[in-house]
Amino acid sequence: MKFQLILLIVLLCIGDDALSAKIEFPDEELASESVLPVFDDPLPVKNRNVTTAKKIELTGFLGLTMNEPFTDPYNFGGMITYHFNEFHALQFYGTVFSATENDYPAQINEETGGDPGGYDIRGKVAEPESAMMLAYKISPYYGKFSLTKQGVLNIALYGTLGIGTIQISGEQSVAAALGIGQKFYFTDKFSLVADLRILGFTGPDPRGKIEVNPDPGISENGDRFQLKYIFTLGAAYIF
Amino acid sequence: MNKKILLSLIISSFVVSSSVPVSVAEAQASAKKQTTKKRVAKKKPVAKKKQTPSRTTRKPIAPSESVMAERADNTELQGALDLAKSGNYEEASIRLFNLSRSPRYARERMQIKYLLGLMLYDMKMFQTAAFQFVDVVRDGNSLYIKKSLEKLSLAADKLGDETLLNYALSKVQLEDFPAASQDLLRYRIGEFQFKNGEFNRAAANFSAVDAGSALYAKSKYMEGLSFAIQNKNDFALRAYSDLLNLKEKADFTDASRVSAQLGLARTYYQNKEWDNAIQYYRAVPRDTPQWHDALFEVSWAQMRAAKFRSVLGNMHSLHSPYYEDFYIPESLLLRSIVYLYICQYDEMEKTLDLFKQVYLPVRTSLRDLLKANLTPTRYFREMDKFSQNYQALLEKTADRKMLMLPFLVARKIFKEADFSRGYSYIVNLRSEKQTMQQMSSRWKTSPVGQYSIKILDRRITRAEEASGLIAKRHAQDIHRDLLELFKQHDFARFEMSNGKKEILKKQILASNTSSKQIDSDNERSYYIQNGYEYWPFQGEYWLDEIGNYYYLGKSRCE
Numbered sequence: 001m002k003f004q005l006i007l008l009i010v011l012l013c014i015g016d017d018a019l020s021a022k023i024e025f026p027d028e029e030l031a032s033e034s035v036l037p038v039f040d041d042p043l044p045v046k047n048r049n050v051t052t053a054k055k056i057e058l059t060g061f062l063g064l065t066m067n068e069p070f071t072d073p074y075n076f077g078g079m080i081t082y083h084f085n086e087f088h089a090l091q092f093y094g095t096v097f098s099a100t101e102n103d104y105p106a107q108i109n110e111e112t113g114g115d116p117g118g119y120d121i122r123g124k125v126a127e128p129e130s131a132m133m134l135a136y137k138i139s140p141y142y143g144k145f146s147l148t149k150q151g152v153l154n155i156a157l158y159g160t161l162g163i164g165t166i167q168i169s170g171e172q173s174v175a176a177a178l179g180i181g182q183k184f185y186f187t188d189k190f191s192l193v194a195d196l197r198i199l200g201f202t203g204p205d206p207r208g209k210i211e212v213n214p215d216p217g218i219s220e221n222g223d224r225f226q227l228k229y230i231f232t233l234g235a236a237y238i239f
Numbered sequence: 240m241n242k243k244i245l246l247s248l249i250i251s252s253f254v255v256s257s258s259v260p261v262s263v264a265e266a267q268a269s270a271k272k273q274t275t276k277k278r279v280a281k282k283k284p285v286a287k288k289k290q291t292p293s294r295t296t297r298k299p300i301a302p303s304e305s306v307m308a309e310r311a312d313n314t315e316l317q318g319a320l321d322l323a324k325s326g327n328y329e330e331a332s333i334r335l336f337n338l339s340r341s342p343r344y345a346r347e348r349m350q351i352k353y354l355l356g357l358m359l360y361d362m363k364m365f366q367t368a369a370f371q372f373v374d375v376v377r378d379g380n381s382l383y384i385k386k387s388l389e390k391l392s393l394a395a396d397k398l399g400d401e402t403l404l405n406y407a408l409s410k411v412q413l414e415d416f417p418a419a420s421q422d423l424l425r426y427r428i429g430e431f432q433f434k435n436g437e438f439n440r441a442a443a444n445f446s447a448v449d450a451g452s453a454l455y456a457k458s459k460y461m462e463g464l465s466f467a468i469q470n471k472n473d474f475a476l477r478a479y480s481d482l483l484n485l486k487e488k489a490d491f492t493d494a495s496r497v498s499a500q501l502g503l504a505r506t507y508y509q510n511k512e513w514d515n516a517i518q519y520y521r522a523v524p525r526d527t528p529q530w531h532d533a534l535f536e537v538s539w540a541q542m543r544a545a546k547f548r549s550v551l552g553n554m555h556s557l558h559s560p561y562y563e564d565f566y567i568p569e570s571l572l573l574r575s576i577v578y579l580y581i582c583q584y585d586e587m588e589k590t591l592d593l594f595k596q597v598y599l600p601v602r603t604s605l606r607d608l609l610k611a612n613l614t615p616t617r618y619f620r621e622m623d624k625f626s627q628n629y630q631a632l633l634e635k636t637a638d639r640k641m642l643m644l645p646f647l648v649a650r651k652i653f654k655e656a657d658f659s660r661g662y663s664y665i666v667n668l669r670s671e672k673q674t675m676q677q678m679s680s681r682w683k684t685s686p687v688g689q690y691s692i693k694i695l696d697r698r699i700t701r702a703e704e705a706s707g708l709i710a711k712r713h714a715q716d717i718h719r720d721l722l723e724l725f726k727q728h729d730f731a732r733f734e735m736s737n738g739k740k741e742i743l744k745k746q747i748l749a750s751n752t753s754s755k756q757i758d759s760d761n762e763r764s765y766y767i768q769n770g771y772e773y774w775p776f777q778g779e780y781w782l783d784e785i786g787n788y789y790y791l792g793k794s795r796c797e
Contacts (some may be wrong), residue, residue, distance in 0.1 A: 028521065029549055031787040035526035039561055039782075041633045046560035046780045144774070144781075152777055 052083040061234025070125035072098040089137040099127035124208035135162025154185040175201035199228040336687035353383040367691040369394040399664040422452035438465040456495035513544035551790035559780040566651040581794035605718040615707030625649040652713045661706035
């Protein structure tokens with residue numbers, strides 16, 4: 001086994017040496033200025049590898065609601081985006097939340113449920129179910145980077161501003177969302193997407209409508225303004 | 240000094256000079272009214288007139304009817320001058336123009352014209368003002384010739400009107416000019432001589448411009464150029480070096496500094512000192528308009544110095560989409576020749592195909608256009624359309640079909656110095672016309688207004704014809720150049736076919752031996768020394784990478 005590994009390494013080295021050539025450039029020919037040439041039409045990039053204008057992009061994602069208190073933070077969903085040009089686009093965003101109650105209501109009950117003033121919100125917490133948004137998307141930055149110096153990945157940074165609804169325990173509330181995301185293009189069509197969206201809405205209290213044990217026993221919680229931080233990772237295909 | 244104050248002073252001096260009695264008889268007559276006159280002396284001057292021997296010998300007589308009439312006329316002149324002094328140039332110009340045409344003021348005509356010219360000059364109507372000065376100079380019989388010439392030169396300079404400037408220069412004596420304007424005149428004379436091919440005399444005039452003058456840097460550059468054209472490279476190098484030394488502490492992108500670097504590079508190239516030429520070409524800063532020329536020209540120097548890899552690196556920039564609107568057919572042929580030198584026939588073929596793809600339609604379009612034998616005015620209209628819609632045409636390539644001239648040819652012509660000078664003159668004339676149109680309707684309908692608009696329209700038409708003719712000549716030159724370049728293209732293709740044939744022959748002869756060539760494997764890895772950023776080229780062109788491409792291929796010649 002050891003011998004095979006050494007042989008493999010030696011072969012790899014020989015192969016590379018045989019194919020590579022040492023090319024040296026005189027120092028004076030290497031770039032020494034960080035300023036840009038002057039053109040009448042100074043676009044930062046021409047002949048882009050990734051073009052989005054007049055194209056549709058489909059994205060599927062999995063994510064976490066980073067500040068979900070009483071239910072599992074997982075969510076999944078998708079986006080359909082129509083790009084008017086390289087900068088502006090309209091996006092439909094839909095996500096389904098995991099509505100499973102997490103361990104915290106039980107833990108809280110264990111620690112405080114028996115005491116006066118303690119909470120028992122088990123089975124009563126508000127459960128986020130889904131959200132839908134129509135968003136304006138702007139992609140102001142298109143660039144590239146190289147991880148290995150062997151190849152280049154194109155990247156695009158975008159921002160979104162949307163409005164839609166969120167459904168919590170069967171109740172719909174109007175929500176607005178502000179987001180930022182980054183795309184990593186592995187080909188001119190396929191990319192990985194990291195997206196962070198902040199949803200703001202006034203909706204059912206996460207503790208649920210009815211609390212048990214707040215002294216003197218039962219109280220009703222009204223709707224309240226909340227923010228949800230939704231971070232997702234997805235894959236996108238543009239065509 | 241404030242221009243208006245200066246003009247007031249000139250008018251005052253004119254008023255004082257015109258207050259001198261016209262004759263002894265008149266002096267005596269005026270002496271009778273001395274008391275009254277003293278009170279109004281400054282307000283009621285009489286136009287100065289030459290004393291004639293006959294008048295001086297005349298017996299004192301009472302003022303005749305004609306003298307009385309003249310006095311009445313002088314009131315008109317005085318009124319116009321007062322208006323001018325108070326800054327009401329619009330009204331003053333109307334009156335002065337009328338007076339300048341009145342037979343009663345035949346003797347003062349040139350003075351009035353000079354004043355009218357000054358007023359129009361101050362109203363930014365340089366062309367109309369220049370015509371007044373020309374009249375004074377042509378008349379040749381007044382004290383205002385020198386002053387008019389000076390003003391004429393300045394007005395022509397502001398307008399960029401070469402015809403007027405040349406006229407002024409043909410009449411002027413350097414010593415007649417005020418010291419402050421002598422450098423301008425020397426520079427302009429130098430330019431005039433340069434255009435007429437009198438390079439030695441031009442160099443002498445350029446070198447005479449004072450080091451403290453604002454035109455010194457331009458003059459030094461032109462001095463160098465005058466020497467370089469005559470192949471007096473040592474003198475040219477000295478002039479350019481002086482300029483570069485002068486601008487040593489100037490901003491990197493200072494136009495004169497960059498011009499000096501480019502001048503040195505070109506002269507060293509002319510001297511066949513390739514390495515020095517390359518050094519100066521590379522010193523031209525990237526963020527200057529001259530850099531594009533330097534990038535192309537350094538490639539020739541590198542080619543002559545057998546630095547083929549460097550040439551191909553530059554060519555990758557020059558043939559990027561950033562340069563798709565530049566007219567640079569020669570660069571494609573240069574690239575193909577380098578490929579020929581290193582036996583990269585496939586790349587050479589691609590380059591020649593690109594040349595044909597881009598420039599054959601240009602040649603065809605130019606041929607058709609020239610066959611149509613359009614008038615110069617049509618050429619000018621085309622160029623004007625190009626200029627007016629430049630930004631839109633840059634962004635929407637489909638709109639370029641509205642032009643009869645191919646876009647890149649129109650762009651090249653537009654950047655030619657002679658056309659751009661002519662066009663800028665027309666732009667100035669149009670702006671002057673706009674100034675006139677903003678004047679009151681009284682001024683526009685007055686004789687001076689109608690006269691000004693008429694001469695301006697005529698000048699615009701003439702200038703458009705002249706610029707159109709220049710554009711047409713450039714189009715003819717470009718067409719001729721393209722024909723020549725296509726011959727070279729055909730020759731390069733022939734050489735390429737020969738090269739390919741030779742390679743095939745060798746392959747057939749050595750069919751049993753397998754020698755793997757480095758370039759035959761496109762999948763090979765590249766390594767880059769730590770500390771350097773390196774991006775393999777993957778089809779897209781970035782503005783910050785233009786000029787920083789390095790060719791990694793090898794010669795395939797055996």
